[in-house]
Amino acid sequence: MADLSASSATGGLLTTADGRPLKAALATAQQRAKRKAFLLVLPLLLFIVLTFIIPIGQMLQRSMYHDGFSANAPALKAWFAENPQGTEPDEAAFAALASDLKLMKQEKTAGLAGTRINYSLGGTRSLFTGSARSADKLEPPYKEALLADDPKWGQPAVWQAMRGASSAYTSEFYMIAMDMQRDDQGNLERVPENERIYAYLFVKTFALSGLITVICLALAFPVAHLLATLPMKWSNLLMILVLLPFWTSLLVRTSSWIVLLQGQGVINNILVSAGVVDDQGRLEMIYNATGTVIVMTHILLPFMILPLYSVMRTIPPSYARAARSLGATSWTTFRRIYLPQTLPGIGAGSLLVFILAVGYYITPALVGGASGSLISNMIDFHMDKANWSMAAALSAMLLAGVLVLYWLYDRLVGIDNLKLG
Amino acid sequence: MKKILVLTTALTGAGFAAQAQDLTVMSWGGAYGESQLEAYIKPFMAETGKNVVAVDADNPATPVKAMVEANNVTVDVADVEFADGVRMCDEGLLEEIDPAMLAPAPDGTAAMDDFLPGSVTDCLVSTIVYSTAIGYDTTKFPEAPTKIADFFDLDKFPGKRGMRKGAKVNLEMALMADGVAPADVYATLETPEGVDRAFAKLDTIKADTLWWEAGAQPPQLLADGEVAMTTAYNGRIFAAAVGEGKPFAIMWDGQVLEYEGYVIPKGTPNLELAKEFLAYATTSQKLADQASWISYGPARKSSGALVGMYKDGKTPMGPHMPTAAENLTGALPSSYEFWVDKDSELNERFNAWLAAN
Numbered sequence: 001m002a003d004l005s006a007s008s009a010t011g012g013l014l015t016t017a018d019g020r021p022l023k024a025a026l027a028t029a030q031q032r033a034k035r036k037a038f039l040l041v042l043p044l045l046l047f048i049v050l051t052f053i054i055p056i057g058q059m060l061q062r063s064m065y066h067d068g069f070s071a072n073a074p075a076l077k078a079w080f081a082e083n084p085q086g087t088e089p090d091e092a093a094f095a096a097l098a099s100d101l102k103l104m105k106q107e108k109t110a111g112l113a114g115t116r117i118n119y120s121l122g123g124t125r126s127l128f129t130g131s132a133r134s135a136d137k138l139e140p141p142y143k144e145a146l147l148a149d150d151p152k153w154g155q156p157a158v159w160q161a162m163r164g165a166s167s168a169y170t171s172e173f174y175m176i177a178m179d180m181q182r183d184d185q186g187n188l189e190r191v192p193e194n195e196r197i198y199a200y201l202f203v204k205t206f207a208l209s210g211l212i213t214v215i216c217l218a219l220a221f222p223v224a225h226l227l228a229t230l231p232m233k234w235s236n237l238l239m240i241l242v243l244l245p246f247w248t249s250l251l252v253r254t255s256s257w258i259v260l261l262q263g264q265g266v267i268n269n270i271l272v273s274a275g276v277v278d279d280q281g282r283l284e285m286i287y288n289a290t291g292t293v294i295v296m297t298h299i300l301l302p303f304m305i306l307p308l309y310s311v312m313r314t315i316p317p318s319y320a321r322a323a324r325s326l327g328a329t330s331w332t333t334f335r336r337i338y339l340p341q342t343l344p345g346i347g348a349g350s351l352l353v354f355i356l357a358v359g360y361y362i363t364p365a366l367v368g369g370a371s372g373s374l375i376s377n378m379i380d381f382h383m384d385k386a387n388w389s390m391a392a393a394l395s396a397m398l399l400a401g402v403l404v405l406y407w408l409y410d411r412l413v414g415i416d417n418l419k420l421g
Numbered sequence: 422m423k424k425i426l427v428l429t430t431a432l433t434g435a436g437f438a439a440q441a442q443d444l445t446v447m448s449w450g451g452a453y454g455e456s457q458l459e460a461y462i463k464p465f466m467a468e469t470g471k472n473v474v475a476v477d478a479d480n481p482a483t484p485v486k487a488m489v490e491a492n493n494v495t496v497d498v499a500d501v502e503f504a505d506g507v508r509m510c511d512e513g514l515l516e517e518i519d520p521a522m523l524a525p526a527p528d529g530t531a532a533m534d535d536f537l538p539g540s541v542t543d544c545l546v547s548t549i550v551y552s553t554a555i556g557y558d559t560t561k562f563p564e565a566p567t568k569i570a571d572f573f574d575l576d577k578f579p580g581k582r583g584m585r586k587g588a589k590v591n592l593e594m595a596l597m598a599d600g601v602a603p604a605d606v607y608a609t610l611e612t613p614e615g616v617d618r619a620f621a622k623l624d625t626i627k628a629d630t631l632w633w634e635a636g637a638q639p640p641q642l643l644a645d646g647e648v649a650m651t652t653a654y655n656g657r658i659f660a661a662a663v664g665e666g667k668p669f670a671i672m673w674d675g676q677v678l679e680y681e682g683y684v685i686p687k688g689t690p691n692l693e694l695a696k697e698f699l700a701y702a703t704t705s706q707k708l709a710d711q712a713s714w715i716s717y718g719p720a721r722k723s724s725g726a727l728v729g730m731y732k733d734g735k736t737p738m739g740p741h742m743p744t745a746a747e748n749l750t751g752a753l754p755s756s757y758e759f760w761v762d763k764d765s766e767l768n769e770r771f772n773a774w775l776a777a778n
Binding site: 370 | 483508509510511581586627634646647758761762763766770772773775777
């Protein structure tokens with residue numbers, strides 16, 4: 001009763017000892033706690049923004065932005081803006097080209113502009129550097145002068161490529177990454193069959209990664225089960241056997257596989273001396289897709305075992321015993337009782353292995369040979385050639401592919417069911 | 422605590438200050454980097470008292486391009502492939518080099534007449550001529566291969582082949598093996614039919630070929646017995662054969678010669694010192710000195726006579742140079758004009774060809 005009268009004295013509100021309303025005091029205290037929590041995660045947040053969000057943003061921008069040509073050819077840029085797709089290049093267009101070439105010579109940017117056009121139309125770089133070198137001698141009429149300098153200037157494909165590059169923002173790198181090109185009229189078409197590569201490599205990358213994930217799951221499931229059910233002293237020993245390779249350097253593991261698998265390697269030598277295969281028929285287990293699958297499976301296996309193990313350890317054995325006592329066969333017990341409870345671990349392990357496999361590059365580069373290379377090796381190739389926009393476009397497509405799979409996983413299994421440890 | 426902080430700040434400050442005065446030279450590492458270290462960098466430091474930091478990259482052209490574009494140049498001199506040097510020069514990424522600053526030959530010949538033709542451009546001074554030639558395991562063949570066509574002849578010379586994963590050099594060798602004279606190789610490759618012809622020739626050994634990417638791989642593949650014959654940088658095969666006593670030999674027929682040299686990235690804070698180093702490193706004597714560490718030919722004519730013994734003190738280097746007269750029959754000087762222009766196009770085609778089964 002006394003409490004009630006006290007609260008009615010302050011208009012029905014509960015107050016703290018010093019008379020402030022309890023609600024406000026609680027809010028202040030929570031505010032402070034929230035601020036503290038925010039300050040504690042701030043370093044991580046900054047770190048992630050600086051090293052992850054910004055670089056990814058820059059990469060996405062690079063994949064759509066290349067001003068190598070547009071920034072160095074202002075006159076042509078203006079001409080393309082005024083004249084719609086399909087206009088025949090007239091004397092004014094060639095005059096713009098000539099003035100840009102003169103500018104390029106002055107500023108030493110013919111190489112930059114030429115390189116950009118070369119990405120869209122191979123073999124045109126020297127057209128720019130060559131004509132820019134003699135640009136000062138160009139006299140009107142420019143069309144004749146330029147065609148005399150190099151007849152390639154008359155090709156519609158060259159003008160098509162320049163039109164495509166006249167804006168700094170372009171979808172062309174994505175177009176190339178999908179094995180497409182523009183014909184002389186500017187319509188999209190597939191590139192000739194002997195130049196198609198990216199679509200095939202994307203499919204191969206996802207297929208091989210899927211295969212590796214499945215093999216990892218098949219190998220890891222019994223191991224994780226054993227780990228979770230063995231007595232402590234044995235499971236600890238087994239755990240060390242799982243973790244030791246996990247802690248060993250990637251390069252060491254990859255190169256030891258080379259020693260094991262190569263034509264004159266340990267495994268082939270054993271097979272030959274045991275008479276399983278003859279000396280001419282040594283198995284080809286490396287420098288091809290087989291090598292990529294074997295080595296990547298080994299490297300990614302712990303990423304499957306550990307989440308599975310952490311889930312299996314928490315499953316009480318009494319459930320399975322109860323099922324058996326109710327008359328279930330061991331297969332039914334496994335299928336209806338044990339397997340469903342391991343699903344969060346299977347999901348986590350598979351997602352982890354698959355995403356890691358899709359982006360892997362050192363292992364396929366070392367043991368993949370020609371048939372075991374993945375899309376990441378092509379990204380590396382473009383990085384090495386300093387064609388960053390192309391590398392960025394391929395990376396963005398890879399990222400998109402992984403995100404789609406993640407979304408699908410969320411729809412099918414539910415991301416809440418993911419359990420990493 | 423405060424003391425430590427002050428001390429570490431002072432130390433990092435000193436570190437930065439030292440860095441600003443040091444000259445940073447970027448190269449490829451390995452035996453090649455060592456030859457530069459011994460032949461120019463160490464003597465330069467000893468004579469001038471300046472500190473030079475040598476750093477390595479897989480291909481210095483890539484980080485240099487990134488640095489100049491980001492406007493944060495920390496490399497003063499870089500060693501790049503000739504075609505890359507020309508390309509970056511065109512793109513305005515390199516400082517121009519005045520040939521007048523290069524030292525004349527010992528007999529007084531002007532530098533530009535002494536350097537091999539075309540080996541000095543607006544931005545690049547060549548130091549070496551290297552070649553991609555065929556290295557083979559002498560124990561695998563009773564009769565040594567002598568012609569580039571033998572590389573493509575799996576019946577007469579059975580065994581796996583090794584080739585660099587890329588279009589350059591492979592296309593040229595394929596055409597020469599198919600009967601195209603070295604002088605006509607690039608004219609043939611300019612035509613679509615010529616490119617098809619080169620790929621058709623490569624098709625004949627595709628199933629038996631391993632593809633390497635780093636220069637250290639071919640001698641390793643030979644030593645492991647994975648391949649019987651491989652394209653390789655001649656210096657690597659020499660180092661394995663003479664330096665380590667492996668049973669390897671080089672077949673020079675069909676070798677492809679390329680220049681390699683120094684460039685100065687645009688915007689380097691140590692431009693004057695970089696130029697001084699570049700002039701020092703490219704004198705006739707220094708280029709000849711480098712040849713005693715690695716079997717790459719010096720890019721100056723006057724260096725030829727100064728080339729001496731290998732570092733073991735008993736192997737004369739002359740006959741191991743790709744530029745030795747007896748090795749030059751059937752040799753092809755690589756065309757940088759061709760590759761600067763066609764590089765991306767042909768490599769796309771090559772990648773697609775490689776990926777197709």
